[in-house]
Each structure stands twice: as structure tokens, then as C-alpha cells.
Amino acid sequence: MAEVGLKGVTKTYPGDVLAVSDLTLRVEHGQFAVLLGPSGCGKSTTLRLIAGLEEPDRGEILIGGEVVNHLPPQKRDLAMVFQSYALYPHMSVAQNMGFGLKMRGVPAAESRDRVRATARLLGLEELLERYPNQLSGGQKQRVALGRAIVRKPAVFLLDEPLSNLDAQLRTETRVELLKLQRQLNGTFILVTHDQVEAMMLADVIAVMKDGTLQQTGTPEAIYAKPANLFVAGFVGSPPMNLVPGDLVREDGACSFRGEFSLRLPQLDRDHRIPEPNSPIVLGFRPEAARVSSSGDTRLQVELVENRGSQKFLYGSADGGQRLSIAADPGSSVRSGETITVTIAPENLLFFDAATGTRIGPETV
Numbered sequence: 387m388a389e390v391g392l393k394g395v396t397k398t399y400p401g402d403v404l405a406v407s408d409l410t411l412r413v414e415h416g417q418f419a420v421l422l423g424p425s426g427c428g429k430s431t432t433l434r435l436i437a438g439l440e441e442p443d444r445g446e447i448l449i450g451g452e453v454v455n456h457l458p459p460q461k462r463d464l465a466m467v468f469q470s471y472a473l474y475p476h477m478s479v480a481q482n483m484g485f486g487l488k489m490r491g492v493p494a495a496e497s498r499d500r501v502r503a504t505a506r507l508l509g510l511e512e513l514l515e516r517y518p519n520q521l522s523g524g525q526k527q528r529v530a531l532g533r534a535i536v537r538k539p540a541v542f543l544l545d546e547p548l549s550n551l552d553a554q555l556r557t558e559t560r561v562e563l564l565k566l567q568r569q570l571n572g573t574f575i576l577v578t579h580d581q582v583e584a585m586m587l588a589d590v591i592a593v594m595k596d597g598t599l600q601q602t603g604t605p606e607a608i609y610a611k612p613a614n615l616f617v618a619g620f621v622g623s624p625p626m627n628l629v630p631g632d633l634v635r636e637d638g639a640c641s642f643r644g645e646f647s648l649r650l651p652q653l654d655r656d657h658r659i660p661e662p663n664s665p666i667v668l669g670f671r672p673e674a675a676r677v678s679s680s681g682d683t684r685l686q687v688e689l690v691e692n693r694g695s696q697k698f699l700y701g702s703a704d705g706g707q708r709l710s711i712a713a714d715p716g717s718s719v720r721s722g723e724t725i726t727v728t729i730a731p732e733n734l735l736f737f738d739a740a741t742g743t744r745i746g747p748e749t750v
């Protein structure tokens with residue numbers, strides 16, 4: 387079994403650059419994990435630490451339950467696919483794919499068979515005699531993947547492998563990657579800053595910021611119950627509406643007072659808020675609100691984005707707060723109109739304004 391674990395792993399680069407800080411993470415055997423975060427947050431470093439290309443200052447790296455800190459990369463039973471493909475230009479596709487096997491002393495006949503079988507899997511059979519400069523970006527990408535697969539490692543580490551592909555090819559390759567992972571039953575850890583990619587591929591997403599893990603969870607949990615304001619704002623397009631304000635108690639009921647006000651009688655019932663009269667940030671997804679003539683939040687619509695299957699209305703509430711609201715694809719609302727919207731109380735999230743942590747009994 388090839389589960390991958392990091393326990394309290396810290397990595398500093400020369401010049402006191404803290405790239406990864408006290409990272410603890412566990413990826414089960416056969417899981418597709420995605421490390422997600424903005425540029426510079428330490429994703430590649432984490433992958434390189436698992437691969438053995440970097441050494442941690444502190445902490446343990448485990449593969450299959452064994453600490454592998456002392457093992458060189460080639461002894462870790464894993465393969466890494468880099469963003470840049472890193473194909474050898476003077477070698478054919480077949481030679482590129484077979485190179486790792488040759489280095490490991492796999493007999494030529496077996497190597498040839500494995501390269502053929504992998505090429506078949508990836509639709510590369512016709513291209514085996516070509517050289518990298520005779521391939522498209524997507525084909526090079528598949529050769530880089532093939533070079534990893536042919537070795538049959540237990541763990542695949544993929545560093546932004548799809549970022550050089552155009553939008554359509556990227557979508558197709560994501561589907562292929564998923565199929566491949568199920569077929570190989572390998573443990574996949576993929577790095578991306580693209581939240582759509584993470585949501586589509588991952589069994590489990592680990593969100594990172596400034597070298598620290600923010601939250602680990604299923605795509606559904608990350609989306610519906612973000613652990614803090616950073617995760618809430620990073621995942622989702624358009625992003626979650628985040629409105630600073632206060633929770634106040636008046637007439638025996640809770641209300642939110644910010645750039646706009648909302649009565650929240652159900653909060654008392656659910657005991658969701660430990661401390662009323664505290665500064666918070668109210669969060670709700672665009673789809674938690676709907677256009678309704680009886681709505682109690684007015685919105686001056688400034689822009690209508692038509693995504694075909696859905697529309698998004700962007701505008702400002704009475705106090706100036708900017709909001710984005712999902713609307714039916716058939717909605718006739720136009721920019722310049724003033725509408726009213728209803729925000730579903732059960733889909734509201736609350737964050738501590740000081741720490742950014744989500745408040746609520748279901749916080750993990």
C-alpha cells in the first residue's frame with residue numbers, strides 16, 4: 387500500500403525563505419489528492435520534498451507507512467511529472483519513455499513491451515519514433531506522463547502538468563488523467579493553482595497559503611464549509627460574497643448589520659453564534675441568493691455575465707457593498723436595473739473578523 391504522509395514538515399530555503407511550515411498531511415493509497423494554493427505558497431516544494439529532491443529541515447516524510455527521509459529519490463517508488471515536461475530533445479518518444487527503465491537495468495525486451503503498452507494506454511503508438519520538437523504541447527504532456535507510468539510507481543507526483551495546454555485540451559486531459567488514475571489504482575498527488583482543476587480531479591484537496599496548510603477536505607467540504615476566509619475567497623468562481631459587519635441582538639432576535647442588514651432569527655435557534663455583538667464577516671455563495679420580487683436586499687445590477695448554463699449578476703447593495711448573485715440562464719435582468727434578492731439563511735457562513743476562522747459547530 388502506498389499512502390503518503392507528511393508529519394510536521396518544515397522547509398526553509400537559503401535566505402530564510404520559509405517555503406513549507408509544519409505541514410502535516412496524509413494521502414491514502416489510491417487517492418487523488420490535489421495541493422491547491424496561489425503562486426509561491428509552497429506546493430512544488432511540498433512535492434519535491436515527497437520526491438526526495440529537497441530535504442526537510444524538520445519532520446518526517448512517509449511512504450507506505452515507512453519514513454523515507456533518508457532514501458534518495460530513485461528508491462522511493464514514485465514518479466514525478468514536471469510542468470515543463472523535461473523531455474530529452476535528442477531522444478525519440480520511445481527512448482524518452484524507456485530511459486528510466488534502462489537506467490534501472492530493466493532488460494531491453496521488457497522495456498520495449500512496457501513502453502508499447504503505455505503508449506497504447508495514452509494514444510501515443512503512432513508517435514513513438516518522433517522527437518519532442520515534432521510534437522504538440524498536449525502530445526509532449528502525454529509523453530511526460532507516459533515516462534512516469536511506464537515505471538509503474540506506487541505514487542505519482544504531478545506538478546501543474548496541464549498548465550501548458552489550451553483550455554479544451556486541458557479539460558480533455560483532466561478526464562484522461564482521472565481515468566488513468568482509476569485504472570492504475572495509484573496514489574496521485576497533483577499540484578495546481580487552478581481551483582476548477584482541483585474541484586474536478588480531487589478526492590481530497592489540501593489548500594495551502596504561505597507554506598501552511600489551511601484546510602484538507604473533499605471538494606464538497608472545501609466549497610461548502612471553508613475553514614477560513616482565505617479558503618472561502620480562493621475557491622469558487624465568482625468568489626463567495628464576503629461582507630464585514632456585526633452580529634447584534636435586537637428585539638430578542640439576531641441580526642447582521644453591515645453594508646446591508648439581515649434578520650437572522652434562526653441563529654438563536656441553532657445556537658450557531660457563540661457571541662453576538664461581535665465583528666464578523668458574513669459569507670454566502672452567489673447561488674445562495676436568488677432574484678425575488680419580495681427579497682429584502684436591493685441590488686443595483688452593474689454587469690450581467692452569461693455563462694450559458696447560468697448567469698451571474700454583479701452589482702452593489704444599498705450601502706455600496708459589492709455582491710455577485712447567480713440567476714437562471716433565462717433571466718431577463720439587465721445591467722442598470724435595480725432588483726431585490728433573497729439570501730437563503732441556511733447557506734450563510736460566519737467568519738471571525740479578527741482571525742478569519744469560520745465560526746460554527748461544524749468547524750473542523
Ligand SMILES: Nc1ncnc2c1ncn2[C@@H]1O[C@H](COP(=O)(O)OP(=O)(O)OP(=O)(O)O)[C@@H](O)[C@H]1O
Binds near residue numbers: 424426428429430
Ligand atoms: N531553490 C529555491 N531557493 C530559494 N527560494 C525558493 C526556492 N524554490 C522556491 N523558493 C521559494 O519558496 C517559496 C515556495 O515556492 P514553491 O515553488 O514551492 O511555490 P509554488 O506554490 O509551487 O508556486 P507556483 O504556483 O508559482 O509554482 C516561494 O517563496 C519561492 O520563491
Ligand SMILES: [Mg+2]
Binds near residue numbers: 429430431545
Ligand atoms: Mg510550483
